[in-house]
Amino acid sequence: MASSISPGHLRIPQSLSLSPPKPRSQLLVPPSSSATTSLVRSPFTAASIRSREFASRSGVAWSRVIVRASASGISPDSSDALGDVCIFTASGQPVMFKDLWDQNEGMAVVALLRHFGCPCCWELALALKESKAKFDSAGVKLIAVGVGTPDKAHILAERLPFPMDCLYADPEHKSYDILGLYYGLGRTFFNPASAKVFSRFDALQKAVKNYTIEATPDDRSSVLQQGGMFVFKGKELLYARKDEGTGDHAPLDDILDICCRVPVS
Secondary structure, eight states: OOOSEETTEEOOOTTOOOOOOOOOGGGOOOOOTTOOSSOOSSHHHHHHHHHHHHHHHTTOOOSOOOOOGGGTTOOTTHHHHHHTOEEEETTSOEEEGGGSSOTTTOEEEEEEEEETTOHHHHHHHHHHHHHHHHHHHTTEEEEEEEESOHHHHHHHHHHTTOOGGGEEEOTTOHHHHHHTOOBSHIIIIIOGGGGGGGGGHHHHHHHTTTOOGGGSOSSGGGGGBOOEEEEEETTEEEEEEEOSSTTOOOOHHHHHHHHHHSOOO
16 A cells, blocks of 8 residues: 655545544643643642652652653543543443453553554554563553544554454543543644654554555544553553644653553552
8 A cells, every 4th residue: 555654744645534523622722832841730740749659668769750741630530530431342342441450459551542544553553562562571451542433443453463452442532531632633733743753754664564544433533633641550640641743652661661660469
């Protein structure tokens, strides 16, 4: 398949015509002009402090727990809100978010992809798959969620390929809405953070070797959704990051660093 991606620019395939996005007032987010990598004083900062205290009590020396300003406003109790959200396995079976990992002491990395037809998300999914052995050895459950129906998830799982038991579909954006992830035309196609993908162009080319646009959601307004990365220990939120733009993914080294340094009960 001819790639629609080149190092110099991104071209939106003509077949991916966007219908006007549906009103989503709950996702109206003010411009993130002050996004930095420093800590911000917010409820989430308190969650980070508790995480470091926990690690100290357990005798584990953290190199760092990263809390980004772009993730401010995400409640440390978001696991409770996510718990009753029903999503689907890639094979089409409904499952509650709270049943995806042990809500007492289990650790989970939850990667929210944009949607199953996003080439940058195929790149992220490949990186996650290649890191799965490290997550497994640390006792961490890998969970990847994408916007779209289970049949779209199945396409990614087969063609990338990606482990079916780690892939879930959220057709109605429910988990994205609860976490307040970014949404909109500007974020998707014109955010400066999206340029980061060009530094990973070789990885992107490798990931889209078997790519097909058929994995794109039938509801074209769904392509305006942005993703994010989260790490939980039980119900405690240890790490959260909203993607500022398409392809602006959390550094996996940071995620692995957290997962390997927090003791799993």
